[in-house]
Amino acid sequence: MQKKFKRSFDELKHIVKMTESVFQKTGMQPGLRNIVDLATEELFVNMVTYNTESNEDILIEMVPHALGLEVRLTDYDVERFDPTCAASVDIDAPLDERTPGGLGLYLVMKMVDSIHYEYRNRQSKITFIVDRK
Amino acid sequence: MFEIVLDDDGIIAVEGRLDAAQAVKAQAFLDQVNGQCVLDLAKLEYISSAGLGVLLKTHKRLMGSGSGIKLVNVSHHIHDIFRYSGFDKLFEIVAAGT
Numbered sequence: 001m002q003k004k005f006k007r008s009f010d011e012l013k014h015i016v017k018m019t020e021s022v023f024q025k026t027g028m029q030p031g032l033r034n035i036v037d038l039a040t041e042e043l044f045v046n047m048v049t050y051n052t053e054s055n056e057d058i059l060i061e062m063v064p065h066a067l068g069l070e071v072r073l074t075d076y077d078v079e080r081f082d083p084t085c086a087a088s089v090d091i092d093a094p095l096d097e098r099t100p101g102g103l104g105l106y107l108v109m110k111m112v113d114s115i116h117y118e119y120r121n122r123q124s125k126i127t128f129i130v131d132r133k
Numbered sequence: 134m135f136e137i138v139l140d141d142d143g144i145i146a147v148e149g150r151l152d153a154a155q156a157v158k159a160q161a162f163l164d165q166v167n168g169q170c171v172l173d174l175a176k177l178e179y180i181s182s183a184g185l186g187v188l189l190k191t192h193k194r195l196m197g198s199g200s201g202i203k204l205v206n207v208s209h210h211i212h213d214i215f216r217y218s219g220f221d222k223l224f225e226i227v228a229a230g231t
Binding site: 009010012013016031034037038041042045089091092093095096098099100103104106107110111 | 150152153154179181182185186189190192193196210218219222223
């Protein structure tokens with residue numbers, strides 16, 4: 001299944017419906033839904049927030065994979081930004097030193113089973129896989 | 134769907150999905166809170182980093198005046214997110230069913 005989404009947080013509810021439909025059709029364990037939802041949201045929000053020079057919709061594809069579910073997000077007409085190289089977060093830092101920044105991508109790296117970034121012809125594509133456990 | 138309300142016992146009930154689209158609503162509500170704050174997360178289905186940011190910002194503000202946020206009825210999945218984020222070291226957390 002694939003769909004394009006406008007560059008707005010309001011699209012998150014439609015992305016959730018897409019994920020729900022894919023899980024129903026593929027028989028993925030419902031317990032993995034939150035991981036797929038979280039990783040997809042964080043990467044989508046990152047594109048919307050930081051790739052502000054583009055007006056193109058963002059393509060999301062969700063396809064069954066031998067190990068589970070593969071999700072691809074493609075952003076068009078943007079500069080290179082590899083989220084897999086984002087700065088780490090010190091989760092042991094005391095409260096007064098903690099900031100929300102970077103936490104989303106940190107959680108993605110922590111929770112998905114594999115992630116890959118490619119940049120070509122001003123297109124950013126992020127692919128992640130969540131395994132059937 | 135996302136709702137955040139103050140119940141009759143002075144506990145703030147959070148329900149639904151606290152994502153980037155709902156973080157502004159949650160922050161606006163919590164910005165009005167002063168003193169010790171208990172959030173009942175029994176009906177919270179989902180939280181992303183945007184929601185975590187709301188909790189962190191509010192907790193820091195309240196801790197500055199000697200209080201803070203206590204999170205109760207936290208489901209297994211939501212607790213996992215708190216643990217991965219290191220929030221289990223920053224907040225008082227009571228798991229669901231305890």
